[in-house]
Amino acid sequence: xxxxxxxxxxxxxxxxxxxxxxxxxxxxxxxxxxxYTAHVLPLQNVDHNGNIQEFADMVKLPYLHxxxxxxxxxKRHIMGKPYTRTGDIVIAxxxxxxxxxxxxxxKRTHYSNKLVWEPSEQDPRDGLEPHVYExxxxxxxxxxxxGIDQSIxxxxxxxxxxxxxxxxxxxxxxxxxxGPRKIDILNGDSGAPLALDxxxxxxxxxxxxxxxxxNASTRRNDNSSRFGKYLQLQFDNKNKPGLASVxxxxxxxxxxxxxxxxxxxxxxxxxxxxxxxxxxFYQLIAAPDAVxxxxxxKLKGTTRDSFKYVGPSATKKVEGLSDDEHFEHTVKxxxxxxxxxxxxDMLMRAISIVLxxxxxxxxxxxxxxxxxxxxxxxxxxDLADLMGVSRQDLSLAFTERTxxxxxxxxxxxxxxxxxxxxxxxxxxxxxxxIFLWVVKEINSATCAEDNYNDGTQTDFGIVGxxxxxxxxxxxxxxxxxxCINYANEKLQQKFTEDVFRAVQLEYEAEGIxxxxxxxxxxxxxxxxxxxxxxxxxxxxxxxxxxKGSDFDFVQKALGQNKNSPCLLTxxxxxxxxxxHHYAGKVMYDAEGFVSSNQDMLxxxxxxxxxxxxxxxxxxxxxxxxxxxxxxxxxSAPKRQKSNxxxxxxxxxxxxxxxxxxxxxxxxxxxxxxxxxPNMKKKPVLMEHIP
Numbered sequence: 001x002x003x004x005x006x007x008x009x010x011x012x013x014x015x016x017x018x019x020x021x022x023x024x025x026x027x028x029x030x031x032x033x034x035x036y037t038a039h040v041l042p043l044q045n046v047d048h049n050g051n052i053q054e055f056a057d058m059v060k061l062p063y064l065h066x067x068x069x070x071x072x073x074x075k076r077h078i079m080g081k082p083y084t085r086t087g088d089i090v091i092a093x094x095x096x097x098x099x100x101x102x103x104x105x106x107k108r109t110h111y112s113n114k115l116v117w118e119p120s121e122q123d124p125r126d127g128l129e130p131h132v133y134e135x136x137x138x139x140x141x142x143x144x145x146x147g148i149d150q151s152i153x154x155x156x157x158x159x160x161x162x163x164x165x166x167x168x169x170x171x172x173x174x175x176x177x178x179g180p181r182k183i184d185i186l187n188g189d190s191g192a193p194l195a196l197d198x199x200x201x202x203x204x205x206x207x208x209x210x211x212x213x214x215n216a217s218t219r220r221n222d223n224s225s226r227f228g229k230y231l232q233l234q235f236d237n238k239n240k241p242g243l244a245s246v247x248x249x250x251x252x253x254x255x256x257x258x259x260x261x262x263x264x265x266x267x268x269x270x271x272x273x274x275x276x277x278x279x280x281f282y283q284l285i286a287a288p289d290a291v292x293x294x295x296x297x298k299l300k301g302t303t304r305d306s307f308k309y310v311g312p313s314a315t316k317k318v319e320g321l322s323d324d325e326h327f328e329h330t331v332k333x334x335x336x337x338x339x340x341x342x343x344x345d346m347l348m349r350a351i352s353i354v355l356x357x358x359x360x361x362x363x364x365x366x367x368x369x370x371x372x373x374x375x376x377x378x379x380x381x382d383l384a385d386l387m388g389v390s391r392q393d394l395s396l397a398f399t400e401r402t403x404x405x406x407x408x409x410x411x412x413x414x415x416x417x418x419x420x421x422x423x424x425x426x427x428x429x430x431x432x433x434i435f436l437w438v439v440k441e442i443n444s445a446t447c448a449e450d451n452y453n454d455g456t457q458t459d460f461g462i463v464g465x466x467x468x469x470x471x472x473x474x475x476x477x478x479x480x481x482x483c484i485n486y487a488n489e490k491l492q493q494k495f496t497e498d499v500f501r502a503v504q505l506e507y508e509a510e511g512i513x514x515x516x517x518x519x520x521x522x523x524x525x526x527x528x529x530x531x532x533x534x535x536x537x538x539x540x541x542x543x544x545x546x547k548g549s550d551f552d553f554v555q556k557a558l559g560q561n562k563n564s565p566c567l568l569t570x571x572x573x574x575x576x577x578x579x580h581h582y583a584g585k586v587m588y589d590a591e592g593f594v595s596s597n598q599d600m601l602x603x604x605x606x607x608x609x610x611x612x613x614x615x616x617x618x619x620x621x622x623x624x625x626x627x628x629x630x631x632x633x634x635s636a637p638k639r640q641k642s643n644x645x646x647x648x649x650x651x652x653x654x655x656x657x658x659x660x661x662x663x664x665x666x667x668x669x670x671x672x673x674x675x676x677p678n679m680k681k682k683p684v685l686m687e688h689i690p
Contacts, residue, residue, distance in 0.1 A: 002033050004041060018235040045072065054079065056130055058086040068566060074686045078679055085130035088502065092132065093675045094161035102167065108133060108175045109183055116141045116249075117180035135670050136169040140176050142668055143461045144239055144251035151464040151667040156674030158470050159221035159681065165672055166231070166467040167208060173233060173463065174204050177253045203256045203446050206337050207231065210442070212283060213435050214260070214328045216267055217315045218680070226278070227435075228468035228487065230260030230660060234448040234460035254460055255448030261468065261487070261656055262649075263435050264480050265428040266596070267311055268354060276313050278431075283327035284351055285310065295348035298382055309358035309427065326688040337445035339438075349386060349432050350616040356383045357427040360398070362419040370400045372414040388613030397608040398422045426605050430617055437616045464667060466491075468658075470674075471583040479596035482535070482588055483653055485581055490527050490657055492582050496521050498669055522582045525566045529579070530654065533560040539649050542594050550590045551575060599649045 009026040033039040040050045043063040047053055055061055061068050069086075073093055082095045082102075101107070111133035116125045125134055139150040152169060154162045174196060182659045194203065214227040234257065266582055273276050284292060285302055292299040304310045318326065334340065339347060359379040365371035374380045374395050384394045399419050414422065444450060448460050450634035468491065469484045507514040530536050537559040542548030552578055561567050568578025568585060578587040612618045663676040677686040 002605065004031050004033055006031055026368055056085060058084060072607065077686050078684055083130040086649055087600055089671045089673060090130055090132065090135050091675060093677050095683055096681050106183060108172050109181045111137050112122040112176040112178055116176060126419060132165055132168045132672060133172045134454050135672055136172040137176055139463050139670055140173060143463055144233060144237060144249050149462040149667045151466065151664050151669045152672065153491065153669055154672045154674060155464045156470050157676055158218065158224050158472060160470060160674035160676040162467050162470065162674050163225050165674055166465050170207060170465060171204060174200055174253060177251065179248055198256055199451050200253050205333055206446055209333045212280045213278060213438050214263060216278050217318060219272065219274055221316050222315065225467060225469060226264040226267055230259045231465045232257045233463045236452065237461040254452040256446045257443050258439060260439050262430060262483055265432055266480060268428050268431045269358065269424040276315055277310060279318065280351060281310050281355060282323040283330055284348060286323035287327045295345055296352045296386060299352060299643045305475055307355045307358055309355060337442050346614055347618060350430065350614050353386050353617060354427045356386060356429045357423050360423045362416045364416055370415060372416045374398065387617065389608060389611045393608060393611060397604045400600055400604060400606050416651050422605060425601060429601050473584060473586045476587055477588045479593050483650065485586060486529050487657060489522050490580060490661060491524065492522055494661065494664060495671060524564065525579065525581060528561055528564045528566050536650055539593060539597055540651060543598050543648050548594050550593050553593055554590045569624060597648045597650050599652065617659055
């Protein structure tokens with residue numbers, strides 16, 4: 001048309017305009033395109049006819065600004081080019097379709113040869129289309145010939161394609177470590193893939209296994225990871241830095257280890273009506289009766305509607321396969337990592353225990369509302385049989401609570417609602433054990449320390465791959481969203497540090513004087529969350545207090561941090577608070593924060609688990625190791641047992657994140673930013689850009 005809507009930014013000062021801080025506000029306006037040459041606005045990346053030009057590397061954009069970046073990505077997206085480069089960062093726009101020609105054996109070999117095996121005096125990426133393969137190839141090269149441990153950080157919102165991107169990168173890593181290969185020019189292919197070593201094949205095939213236990217269908221993504229994962233590929237690197245020939249490599253993939261973070265346990269017992277719980281529940285239920293009946297006879301004839309934690313679902317297929325087809329594949333990969341026969345039976349019976357726990361119903365005992373009893377006798381008897389415990393032990397564990405004082409131990413009856421909460425807490429804890437058990441079994445089958453060279457080697461090079469939950473903002477944001485967004489803030493901090501440090505090093509290497517660069521960082525957000533009087537401290541304090549409450553947490557947090565520029569308040573809802581994150585503003589509903597943060601299962605339920613004949617259920621959960629102390633060699637004074645800070649979910653999560661960030665800082669990091677182009681999950685569509 002002849003008109004265009006433009007956004008006119010407002011900067012607080014000249015320094016902000018010249019630096020990278022960006023505009024905090026602005027206003028929209030309408031302009032007449034007839035007033036401009038070729039009817040296009042100035043500073044657009046267009047040719048002489050006004051057509052948008054596309055650039056594989058956005059560093060080469062004639063005019064580098066937000067609109068130019070977005071329109072360049074849209075142009076490439078429409079052209080079927082999902083990858084764009086900006087310096088050393090690869091941006092991956094989810095195409096919501098599979099481009100077979102981008103992931104052939106020929107393509108893998110081409111990128112491996114160009115970026116790793118063929119000597120080059122200039123940037124080896126020149127002339128190559130941006131691709132995930134360039135990140136995996138250069139990471140391998142940095143380890144194999146630079147002797148420096150590497151990490152690949154894949155980030156983006158839910159549904160942006162992070163998990164698939166990690167799988168693509170890992171498969172290429174398994175290919176490139178095999179060494180240089182010739183491409184058949186006549187056939188345009190390098191032939192069939194070389195057979196992988198048995199351990200390497202196990203590493204490649206077992207990685208998607210956790211999707212069955214830790215992924216679910218959500219409104220935004222049919223295969224959304226509901227946990228964080230740091231996969232460490234282990235390499236036997238016999239190359240000497242600076243002396244190794246690039247025509248061959250003695251750096252071979254030897255195994256892998258996986259660390260997981262913050263499984264969304266609440267999804268086990270409740271989920272949005274348009275979403276699903278974890279895939280494995282649907283897979284087991286969809287299995288043929290002859291198969292699932294061997295695990296537990298009562299599974300025969302069951303459907304999704306048979307279990308309250310599951311229920312109906314409109315999703316029929318995930319990534320093109322039905323639930324029963326996925327189950328067949330899951331069982332096959334489980335067998336590959338040693339989970340078969342009795343182990344498989346134990347695993348599936350443990351999953352059945354979780355399902356059955358949701359079918360328990362409770363009522364007031366003898367009309368007394370202060371006491372409860374299990375009303376679903378058959379369901380309770382079936383659960384007791386599954387666990388190998390007595391019916392009485394099961395009933396008492398869910399309907400009573402043991403209280404301890406200095407002088408005595410006594411029982412307190414639970415109300416109907418509290419008994420139901422106990423059943424839910426039990427189910428979530430059991431599933432958490434299942435998930436960690438599967439991770440441990442996978443690591444046992446793939447770690448290089450146990451499976452490479454007969455377990456005689458312990459020193460390995462690392463290429464880490466981080467696939468962690470993306471930034472989240474929903475209609476109702478709960479405790480889990482705050483934890484997830486906190487992790488993203490920590491990763492954003494590292495990203496910002498790495499990007500600007502790389503610019504500084506590049507200028508210094510070229511002998512160019514570099515003026516001080518002003519840019520936005522997220523220190524103020526992290527101070528609000530993890531500072532001495534921040535949200536974490538206030539929430540943990542409420543978890544320690546005998547009568548700590550969600551309301552008191554919010555009021556203390558607002559009062560202690562009222563001067564924080566990142567804290568948002570809602571004057572009409574005193575149970576909510578907000579944070580202006582780097583990715584946008586998010587309001588949090590604090591209802592349930594205190595209970596979600598308390599990671600202490602009542603001893604009655606713990607004792608019930610220990611009585612179970614299922615080893616997965618009966619095993620005690622291992623606590624994460626505490627973060628190493630800094631400073632002097634003295635150990636920190638021990639806290640009294642009454643201090644429960646270390647036992648909170650957030651406290652443990654902070655320790656895990658600190659350990660993760662410490663590991664990442666020991667590596668040379670490479671970044672892939674995944675972008676979700678539209679909410680409809682349709683190809684060739686990018687919303688928000690006309």
